[in-house]
Amino acid sequence: MPFAAALRQSLQDRDREAPAEFIRGDSLEEVLNRHLRTVEQMGGDDVFTCILLLCPDGKRLTYGAAPTVPASYCRASESIEIGPRAGSCAAAVYLGRPVYSVDIEKDPVWGDFRDLALLHGFRSCWSTPIRNSEDTIIGTFAILHRTVGMPTHEELEAIELITAHVADAIMWFCDPHYFMERETHRPRLPRLSLVSDNQVGRGPAARLLALARQFELKAGDLDRCAAECEAEATAQDLRSAADLSRKLVADIMAQIERIRWLESR
Amino acid sequence: MRPFGDALQSDMVGMAKELVALVEEFEGEIRAGHVPPAFAERLVELRQTAGRLIKP
Numbered sequence: 001m002p003f004a005a006a007l008r009q010s011l012q013d014r015d016r017e018a019p020a021e022f023i024r025g026d027s028l029e030e031v032l033n034r035h036l037r038t039v040e041q042m043g044g045d046d047v048f049t050c051i052l053l054l055c056p057d058g059k060r061l062t063y064g065a066a067p068t069v070p071a072s073y074c075r076a077s078e079s080i081e082i083g084p085r086a087g088s089c090a091a092a093v094y095l096g097r098p099v100y101s102v103d104i105e106k107d108p109v110w111g112d113f114r115d116l117a118l119l120h121g122f123r124s125c126w127s128t129p130i131r132n133s134e135d136t137i138i139g140t141f142a143i144l145h146r147t148v149g150m151p152t153h154e155e156l157e158a159i160e161l162i163t164a165h166v167a168d169a170i171m172w173f174c175d176p177h178y179f180m181e182r183e184t185h186r187p188r189l190p191r192l193s194l195v196s197d198n199q200v201g202r203g204p205a206a207r208l209l210a211l212a213r214q215f216e217l218k219a220g221d222l223d224r225c226a227a228e229c230e231a232e233a234t235a236q237d238l239r240s241a242a243d244l245s246r247k248l249v250a251d252i253m254a255q256i257e258r259i260r261w262l263e264s265r
Numbered sequence: 266m267r268p269f270g271d272a273l274q275s276d277m278v279g280m281a282k283e284l285v286a287l288v289e290e291f292e293g294e295i296r297a298g299h300v301p302p303a304f305a306e307r308l309v310e311l312r313q314t315a316g317r318l319i320k321p
Contacts, residue, residue: 023301024301025301025302025303204299204300204301207294207299207300208300211287211290211291211294211300214287215287218280218283218284218287221280222280222284225276225277225280229277234277234318237314237317237318238277238318240314241281241284241311241314241315241318244307244310244311244314245284245311247307248304248307248308248311251303251304251307252304255301255303255304
């Protein structure tokens with residue numbers, strides 16, 4: 001099977017596996033690491049991949065996954081300020097476009113991290129912004145090599161493909177509803193309806209739903225108690241407990257939707 | 266509005282204890298692997314808030 005077709009197939013397999021991994025509680029890093037290992041296994045010995053995620057303040061990048069990049073390299077570049085001289089990834093976010101550093105030794109983009117990269121034997125780095133569904137940059141996907149060079153046409157296509165799948169995984173983690181809506185070729189799930197109590201214990205969704213119903217009832221009790229309470233600090237704690245209970249219910253319902261969506265696939 | 270008397274205090278403490286019991290039930294389900302471990306942080310927050318109500 002040609003490389004591009006094999007890569008596409010492998011990433012599609014990862015797409016199918018990732019939701020179950022999130023649902024069982026795997027971290028985003030663990031899921032992304034599996035994506036990247038898949039890519040590296042197909043790419044050969046001289047392929048080191050990493051995903052950097054944009055911090056909420058939009059000013060820095062931190063590691064989201066880097067399964068084979070040396071830990072000493074990651075530690076030394078743990079938090080990278082966005083800018084034109086802090087490596088290919090920082091520059092890719094700064095410029096809003098892919099940055100392919102053909103030779104790290106000579107590329108001004110690597111001004112701040114050149115020595116670190118060369119010390120670890122990295123000679124080229126191809127970085128591409130990862131964008132969410134609103135076209136906002138949320139991170140970068142990069143391939144580091146121990147040799148200098150430009151990506152070939154086939155490699156550029158592979159990078160585009162990988163970046164899209166990585167973006168899907170990140171968006172799934174952040175907002176499974178988006179992902180569900182995007183899957184237009186699949187039948188839409190009906191809105192969640194309550195199941196009867198005799199379903200309790202039959203599976204994670206039913207168990208979660210039973211707990212959600214108890215927390216929902218408890219939230220109502222807490223609110224009523226808060227309304228009758230004259231001690232303001234205590235009333236505030238009661239309202240906080242009610243609010244937290246409802247947030248927990250909302251989290252549970254979102255999780256149930258994920259589980260049911262997964263079961264419907 | 267009811268005065269914050271003994272009866273209400275007792276109601277409130279009882280309710281908070283029930284909430285903690287519910288949190289513990291949830292944590293038990295997570296430990297047993299019956300539900301995903303994705304709610305731990307929220308449960309800790311809830312337990313702390315309920316704890317303040319039990320021991321003001």
